[in-house]
Ligand SMILES: Nc1nc2c(ncn2[C@@H]2O[C@H](COP(=O)(O)OP(=O)(O)OP(=O)(O)O)[C@@H](O)[C@H]2O)c(=O)[nH]1
């Protein structure tokens with residue numbers, strides 16, 4: 001299997017296809033079949049992509065509950081590459097390689113921008129499974145879960161799992177409204193309960209972390225996204241941080257999106273936590289922490 005296939009590519013095998021594993025301003029870390037399997041590439045200035053076609057048939061996951069190809073028929077738009085994207089690039093062994101096209105995304109999770117300055121903010125792309133994660137402590141919120149699930153309805157060709165984290169804390173009875181969870185979810189996602197601390201329920205997660213399949217972790221800061229990633233990796237791959245005692249909420253530990261390959265061969269996108277800003281207007285519920293725009297210096 002070639003490197004790009006290991007990283008989830010299911011399309012035609014041609015040269016110059018890469019997958020973004022992390023973004024650093026206008027520079028992108030790509031895995032690909034060129035060079036030693038990874039390169040740094042720069043984004044072509046004003047990268048225009050006509051997103052009129054759906055992802056090719058062979059790019060789609062085998063099991064799907066959604067039929068609508070996303071972005072079909074939409075007008076030409078500027079698409080900035082992001083972690084998880086498959087891109088076309090022009091390889092240059094001497095200097096900067098150039099990303100020339102962002103390939104159509106077969107799934108994406110986005111929310112309306114709270115300030116409405118942009119039409120939408122994309123949080124994850126090209127995942128086979130979306131893990132919406134929420135912890136079983138005082139931070140548990142049925143309206144938030146409902147909001148996440150309605151955003152996931154338009155996500156394209158992927159399945160959605162609601163992961164209730166910190167099951168070891170459930171006994172403390174701080175997750176108000178837990179008894180109404182099934183009704184709120186209304187069959188829109190499979191519900192799993194796990195504890196990264198005790199290992200409870202982790203066996204139910206394993207079927208989703210399969211070779212060449214991508215899982216995106218989404219959820220508020222401190223719900224244990226990075227902790228789960230480390231447990232699945234079997235080592236301390238990414239930093240995690242203790243929760244703030246007084247609020248039950250975490251303090252953004254993960255600050256950029258990164259695509260990580262697990263020993264199982266699965267690809268995971270760990271995302272920065274989404275911060276809730278209010279409960280008045282459903283559309284304004286979320287404020288995500290921006291992706292780090294730290295620039296890579298390529299010598
Ligand atoms: N009791 C308990 N604590 C957990 C569990 N999983 C994670 N934690 C703790 O929760 C805190 C936050 O975990 P992180 O994994 O950093 O949370 P995160 O979702 O990645 O947070 P951001 O990166 O800020 O979005 C850490 O102190 C973890 O040790 C769990 O299953 N049970």
Ligand SMILES: [Mg+2]
Pocket residue numbers: 225226227239240253254270271272273
């Ligand atoms: Mg994290």
